[in-house]
Amino acid sequence: MAKARNGKVWRTIRTGAALPRRVASNTERIDALERHVEGKIDEMRAELAEIRSLLHTQIEGDAEATALLGRLLQAAERRLAALEDQVAPTAAEAERARR
Numbered sequence: 001m002a003k004a005r006n007g008k009v010w011r012t013i014r015t016g017a018a019l020p021r022r023v024a025s026n027t028e029r030i031d032a033l034e035r036h037v038e039g040k041i042d043e044m045r046a047e048l049a050e051i052r053s054l055l056h057t058q059i060e061g062d063a064e065a066t067a068l069l070g071r072l073l074q075a076a077e078r079r080l081a082a083l084e085d086q087v088a089p090t091a092a093e094a095e096r097a098r099r
Helices: 002-098
Strands: none
Touching: none
């Protein structure tokens, strides 16, 4: 019984002696992981800023294209109305001539 107890005490002493090394090793791993995660987060932030900038530019371009298309449609509408105004009297005269 004393021998088993001495072995247990010895294992406890060895475990206690190794504990600071294990803690230091784990601390180093945790620090490395934190640095890695911080680096990845910084990369993601930079990518997100770039995506935001691209989206902003795209939205501005789309708005300008939409405004231009609206102006073109209005101009075409005015031209069509002017043509209809020119053709309407001629069409009315042709209708009266047929009668």
